[in-house]
Amino acid sequence: MSRRLIIQGYFWPTMARDCADLARRCPACQHFQKAPGRPAVNYAPISTSIPFARWGIDLVGPLPRGTSNNRYIIVTIDYFTKWVEAEPLASITEARCRHFVLKNILTRFGVPQQIISDNGTQFEAAPFCALLEAWGIKHTFSSVAYPQGNGQVENANRTLLEGLKKKLEAEGGGWVEELHNILWAYRTTPRRATGETPFSLCYGFEAKAPTEVTLPTRRVTQYDPEANDTNMALDLHLISE
Incomplete structure (x- = not known):
């Protein structure tokens, strides 16, 4: 949970502890959480070189x-x-x-x-x-x-x-x-196999979380339309070369 918050652009010093406390106070989470110690199984890794193949x-x-x-x-x-x-x-x-x-x-x-x-x-x-x-x-x-x-x-x-x-x-x-x-x-949760969220690998950026509507992150507060247009024009120019 704390890692997901960091990816979204949030941080506070006690974040990891607060997330753990929240999970411990959730009755449904505790009741249905899978029991630890499941026997290990040797899985044959199956991957692919390109998305959606x-x-x-x-x-x-x-x-x-x-x-x-x-x-x-x-x-x-x-x-x-x-x-x-x-x-x-x-x-x-x-x-x-x-x-x-x-x-x-x-x-x-x-x-x-x-x-x-x-x-x-x-x-x-x-x-x-x-x-x-x-x-x-x-x-x-x-x-x-x-x-x-x-x-x-x-x-x-x-x-x-x-x-x-x-x-x-x-x-x-x-x-x-x-x-x-x-x-x-x-x-929108990072997967262990990739370390990234499926959303970011699919679309190239992280999804906007509902909390960003009321508590904007830096990607919203520090967004400069003019600088963005300039950088996009420069990238297109470099591509053409």
């Missing part, structure tokens, strides 16, 4: 029934930036999974080289495989006996579920309405 996709659920009878979440993560897309689903049909890939990957981030999934019937269905083949996308299945092969999306699922559990008690099962807030928190 390799995605992992998975399904989460069933969850408590939410609005519009949604009980599942379809999740996908980019292996380079760790950017996550997710949507609630009432049913996990092949058609819904295919529409999700078209909407949230292909027409938003371009055509990837590879998509990794488990052996679920939705992902093995002929129309889903035909879509990937038509776009020239390699479809790789993670082993049933070794699901860590799609470990990045599994880790994203675990993070989303932890966030949802903390909200389920307060919201009475209204996880559908909380999903976008949890995605926002995931995208």
